[in-house]
Structures are given as structure tokens and as C-alpha cells.
Amino acid sequence: EPEVTQTPSHQVTQMGQEVILRCVPISNHLYFYWYRQILGQKVEFLVSFYNNEISEKSEIFDDQFSVERPDGSNFTLKIRSTKLEDSAMYFCASSEALEIGGRRTDTQYFGPGTRLTVL
Amino acid sequence: AQSVTQLDSQVPVFEEAPVELRCNYSSSVSVYLFWYVQYPNQGLQLLLKYLSGSTLVKGINGFEAEFNKSQTSFHLRKPSVHISDTAEYFCAVSSFSGNTPLVFGKGTRLSVIA
Numbered sequence: 001e002p003e004v005t006q007t008p009s010h011q012v013t014q015m016g017q018e019v020i021l022r023c024v025p026i027s028n029h030l031y032f033y034w035y036r037q038i039l040g041q042k043v044e045f046l047v048s049f050y051n052n053e054i055s056e057k058s059e060i061f062d063d064q065f066s067v068e069r070p071d072g073s074n075f076t077l078k079i080r081s082t083k084l085e086d087s088a089m090y091f092c093a094s095s096e097a098l099e100i101g102g103r104r105t106d107t108q109y110f111g112p113g114t115r116l117t118v119l
Numbered sequence: 120a121q122s123v124t125q126l127d128s129q130v131p132v133f134e135e136a137p138v139e140l141r142c143n144y145s146s147s148v149s150v151y152l153f154w155y156v157q158y159p160n161q162g163l164q165l166l167l168k169y170l171s172g173s174t175l176v177k178g179i180n181g182f183e184a185e186f187n188k189s190q191t192s193f194h195l196r197k198p199s200v201h202i203s204d205t206a207e208y209f210c211a212v213s214s215f216s217g218n219t220p221l222v223f224g225k226g227t228r229l230s231v232i233a
Contacts, residue, residue: 006162033220035221041225042209042223042224042225042226043163043209043211043221043223044223045220045221045222048219048220056219056220058220091162091163093221106213107153107165107168108213108221109165110155110162110163110164110165111162112161112162113162
């Protein structure tokens, strides 16, 4: 069964450093997402991406974050200058564009996550 | 804007007993509803979803959930739990417009006791 993959599984970095988290969405999916989960808290939406541009972003997704689809398979999240509070599990998700009864419906499938630790 | 409330942060239950994990949502628009499960040190796995049609939805691993529009609830149930069901369970909603972000509840930790 196709699945979303993410690399690395763990990333440790120093505060102020740049990190790039990588995701390979399910191959026929058209919508891509990043979420994060700070330890002990709920999963929070960061950004969604469609047709090579951001379609929606949350307040968390400020100027230090960026996303890119550099080729036909990868989807990346870059954090330019990491802060201690960026420590979290980052999940990538993808969905296909389906219609049921004339109504759009997207089920998002999640990757296993990248645990980012900022020291 | 949508929000999700999972009323119980932790639910301990004995093996082979039934369990219900509660989820209530609020939204000004019609929504799709989801339950995801997160096993220790793993990612989020889709358990079941309600998009339309029958309000009783069956998912993987013997779980089911019932959509109740009047009570804005989507409670998850299983008639007989196993040790392997020990995990964090997240209820989530998204709006009818399609690829909108999922809004998650805070999660319920189900602990199955032998």
C-alpha cells in the first residue's frame, strides 16, 4: 500500500541553524501539508500546498518557514533559523482530489514524522 | 472556524471491555470527521472517516464511530479492546470545501490493562 515517507526520522540542530525536512507524498496525490506536534500538545496545521504554491497557511507559518516541491516527488519544509520552540514532531501529509456526489473530499494520509530537537 | 473537543485526556480500560472515546466539534459549516490513531513512537494512521451517507462508520481494527449532527458529536467505540489498542487517539474535522486543514482535538490516551 502506498505511504507517505519522511526523512530524517530524527534531527538535532543548534539554535539559529537552518533545517530542511523532507517528505515523499503518495505518488498520485496533488495536495500536500505540513503539521507539527509539540510534545504533549495537539497536532497543529502549518501549511498546505497545491499546484506549486501555498494554498493556505496558519499563524505559526511565519517568514522563517518555507516549503518547496523541488522535483516531482519530494516536498520539503525549511526552517531558516531554528528556535528552541521549534522543537516538535513534524508530520507531512498528502491527499488526492476526489469528488463524491459533486463535492470535494480529501482524506489526508500522514507520514511517520520527523522529530526535530533544537538545542 | 472549527474546533474539536475530546472530553477525556486519558481512558484506562481492561482488556476485552468496551470503550467509548468522546469527540465533540463546533463549526459554522458542514464538516468531514476523522479519527486518527498514533501508536507509541509512530505517525498518525487513519482509523475511520465520515464524509456522507450512513452516520455509523466502521473503521480498521474493529473500531466504529457514529456521527450525530444534532449533538455535534463523533464518538469512537469498540466493543472489546485488546492490549494492542493502547495508543493516542485524535479526532479531527475539516470543512466541506475539500483540501482544508484538519483541525485536531487534544487527543485521548487509551490504556488497555491486562
